[in-house]
Amino acid sequence: MAIEANGKTFETDEEGYLTNLGEWEPAVADVMAKEDDLELTDEHWEIINFLREYYEEYQIAPAVRVLTKAVGKRLGKEKGNSKYLYSLFPYGPGKQACRFAGLPKPTGCI
Amino acid sequence: MSEQIKKFMYINRRAPYGTIYAWESLEVVLIGAAFDQDVSLAFMDDGVFQLVKGQDTVDVEMKNFSPTYKALGDYDVTNLYVEKESLEERGLTLEDLMPLTYEDEDDDWAEKDSIRLVSRAEMADIMDEQDVFFSF
Numbered sequence: 221m222a223i224e225a226n227g228k229t230f231e232t233d234e235e236g237y238l239t240n241l242g243e244w245e246p247a248v249a250d251v252m253a254k255e256d257d258l259e260l261t262d263e264h265w266e267i268i269n270f271l272r273e274y275y276e277e278y279q280i281a282p283a284v285r286v287l288t289k290a291v292g293k294r295l296g297k298e299k300g301n302s303k304y305l306y307s308l309f310p311y312g313p314g315k316q317a318c319r320f321a322g323l324p325k326p327t328g329c330i
Numbered sequence: 331m332s333e334q335i336k337k338f339m340y341i342n343r344r345a346p347y348g349t350i351y352a353w354e355s356l357e358v359v360l361i362g363a364a365f366d367q368d369v370s371l372a373f374m375d376d377g378v379f380q381l382v383k384g385q386d387t388v389d390v391e392m393k394n395f396s397p398t399y400k401a402l403g404d405y406d407v408t409n410l411y412v413e414k415e416s417l418e419e420r421g422l423t424l425e426d427l428m429p430l431t432y433e434d435e436d437d438d439w440a441e442k443d444s445i446r447l448v449s450r451a452e453m454a455d456i457m458d459e460q461d462v463f464f465s466f
Contacts, residue, residue: 277397277400278397278398278400278401279393279394279395279397279398280360280398282401282404283360283363283364283405285364286404286405289404290404327357327360327361
């Protein structure tokens with residue numbers, strides 16, 4: 221599988237996650253969001269960027285409960301709950317946001 | 331519910347690279363952490379090398395997954411037993427290991443060490459208390 225973004229082709233796995241994490245650019249997230257009928261806002265980007273930083277630091281995509289806790293700590297309590305995160309990413313903040321961020325499927329996500 | 335919680339111990343005896351055991355163990359720990367069991371990790375023999383700081387895998391062309399051990403605290407995995415004799419036999423001390431911490435929810439989120447240095451005899455006692463072992 222593959223997606224087209226910014227005039228380039230990006231290879232993805234059978235679940236739609238980027239095969240080569242290093243290829244990611246913001247346009248990839250925009251295209252993936254459009255396919256899911258979402259328009260990315262600053263609030264979405266805050267979580268996507270947070271996930272990319274988390275991956276940079278720990279080399280894993282966090283499970284959703286770990287993400288929720290970490291977001292609450294870093295971005296404030298009103299954002300560190302699943303209601304807020306699911307309102308942004310209806311297909312699951314772990315799975316969907318990680319996919320937009322170019323990360324693998326979260327470790328510990330079942 | 332309490333009778334359903336079992337003590338799970340993951341035993342790590344191998345060097346981090348060269349085989350896939352160390353990374354597989356860490357992934358199973360992170361996945362298993364979702365099940366709310368009482369989880370601890372044991373590092374013995376060459377397994378203590380998994381926690382050494384300053385790992386550089388460029389020349390072996392494998393992913394350096396050592397930063398992932400720092401995420402264990404986020405996953406509520408806070409008991410990492412390291413066998414003292416295994417460290418000494420390899421010329422290592424606690425200072426050679428990555429500082430791994432967790433935030434204690436019951437103590438106003440105070441940052442605490444996850445690594446517990448134990449003797450071979452103490453390790454045997456800790457193992458005696460476990461219900462389930464995963465050996466890597």
